[in-house]
Amino acid sequence: MSDTKAKLNVPGRDPIELPVLSGTLGPDVVDVSALTGQGLFTYDPGFVSTGSCESKITYIDGNKGQLLHRGYPIDQLAEQSNYLETCYLLLYGELPTRQEYEEFTSVITRHTMVHEQLRSFYSGFRRDAHPMAIMCGVVGALSAFYHDSLDISDVEHRKVAAFRLIAKMPTLAAMCYKFSIGQPFIYPDNSMDYAENFLHMMFGTPCEDSVIDPAISRAMDRIFLLHADHEQNASTSAVRLTGSSGANPFACIAAGIAALWGPAHGGANEAVLDMLYEIGDEKNIDKFIERAKDKDDPFRLMGFGHRVYKNFDPRAKVMRESCDEVLAVLGIENDPLFRIARRLEKIALEDEYFIEKKLYPNVDFYSGIILKALGIPTNMFTVIFATGRTVGWIAHWHEMISGEYRIGRPRQLYTGATERDYVSIDQR
Numbered sequence: 001m002s003d004t005k006a007k008l009n010v011p012g013r014d015p016i017e018l019p020v021l022s023g024t025l026g027p028d029v030v031d032v033s034a035l036t037g038q039g040l041f042t043y044d045p046g047f048v049s050t051g052s053c054e055s056k057i058t059y060i061d062g063n064k065g066q067l068l069h070r071g072y073p074i075d076q077l078a079e080q081s082n083y084l085e086t087c088y089l090l091l092y093g094e095l096p097t098r099q100e101y102e103e104f105t106s107v108i109t110r111h112t113m114v115h116e117q118l119r120s121f122y123s124g125f126r127r128d129a130h131p132m133a134i135m136c137g138v139v140g141a142l143s144a145f146y147h148d149s150l151d152i153s154d155v156e157h158r159k160v161a162a163f164r165l166i167a168k169m170p171t172l173a174a175m176c177y178k179f180s181i182g183q184p185f186i187y188p189d190n191s192m193d194y195a196e197n198f199l200h201m202m203f204g205t206p207c208e209d210s211v212i213d214p215a216i217s218r219a220m221d222r223i224f225l226l227h228a229d230h231e232q233n234a235s236t237s238a239v240r241l242t243g244s245s246g247a248n249p250f251a252c253i254a255a256g257i258a259a260l261w262g263p264a265h266g267g268a269n270e271a272v273l274d275m276l277y278e279i280g281d282e283k284n285i286d287k288f289i290e291r292a293k294d295k296d297d298p299f300r301l302m303g304f305g306h307r308v309y310k311n312f313d314p315r316a317k318v319m320r321e322s323c324d325e326v327l328a329v330l331g332i333e334n335d336p337l338f339r340i341a342r343r344l345e346k347i348a349l350e351d352e353y354f355i356e357k358k359l360y361p362n363v364d365f366y367s368g369i370i371l372k373a374l375g376i377p378t379n380m381f382t383v384i385f386a387t388g389r390t391v392g393w394i395a396h397w398h399e400m401i402s403g404e405y406r407i408g409r410p411r412q413l414y415t416g417a418t419e420r421d422y423v424s425i426d427q428r
């Protein structure tokens, strides 16, 4: 924090001094919280210039293409760490010692099973329901099953709720898929690691043992890791805002899932595949590129561009490597759909419009391709994003609840009717 002050001159008023705050990294912020006492609000649709909280978890420099979790660069974590170790880092602020790591993985592994009655919850849905619709429901419903971890003022309750959410998300996600195809739910297997277990619950059957290629489970783990947190994005802000009212953690994460569902956020990797199918053939790519550039056409190239990264998405670099590895392991580099993806990537990277607007392939472009290659149906893509992101949501919720916070309550610029008298219906 610094003693620097900004001066705000509003016509007809005395100048207002506003503190300028400095973090450890990133631009200074002007603290406008005292403005309300002066009868003024700031106006910032989409919150593009607004810092909504103080946080120590994740730092992004969009111009440099930098993403740090607790100070550690994302590419180092993706290459040298794994999802559960990164979860520990996000939650506790430091990398675990070996003993801490073993205790943490053991506790997460032992919370993967879900209440047996949740099975009947699933059968209340239509088989063709979107899995994100089911996830909004079942994750919110966890608060109806785990009453012993709902007291947000109790550190122990908060800890157990965090473990449960991280551990149970893959189980609930896989249950959505199994329900949609009419196969029995598969119980978690405690001898497997997090990503392996998820693939086992997705693709295993009670009839035979699951055999999971280590390269495939490594790619899955990396997808979870690369989605683990991303600072104050729409879904994380939804979790914080929901949590600021004192709502329980399961309800807060359900709010995050709902916010993530949209195609401009977590729904993008699903939209990438829909777009590749729509393109259908390499000969149609130019036509779609032209559509993306046409201001009168709402079509956008899904998986390109980012609100924050205006250079490149550092997660996309690592995900691209995984993408090459997975396609090679599965021997499907020449699949027509993946050839369209590769050509699209090349053309967009060389096209003046995309270069000038700094629209690079984002993480969802490559994660969509990997998930498709793994045989995961497109409507499960956002569920997998939500599974990886749960730790980020929980870490932010926990950070907020552990400090001083107030209920979130943005204001507005009102442009509606001024006060007028009610007119009875026969006089209108």
Ligand code: CMC
Pocket: 230, 233, 263, 264, 265, 266, 268, 292, 293, 299, 300, 301, 302, 303, 304, 305, 306, 307, 308, 357, 359, 362, 363, 364
């Ligand atoms: N295809 C074509 N043109 C685009 C695209 C795109 N994918 N993205 C942005 N533009 C253009 C846009 O039309 C605008 O042009 P102009 O200045 O001439 O009006 C300019 O680029 C800036 O766009 P914007 O909408 O102001 O940028 P934004 O920062 O508000 O939007 C975005 C970011 C991610 C919503 C947008 O790039 C987009 O819709 N991308 C496709 C969806 C997608 O891949 N989303 C996943 C984001 S990564 C996952 C996550 O972190 O949640």
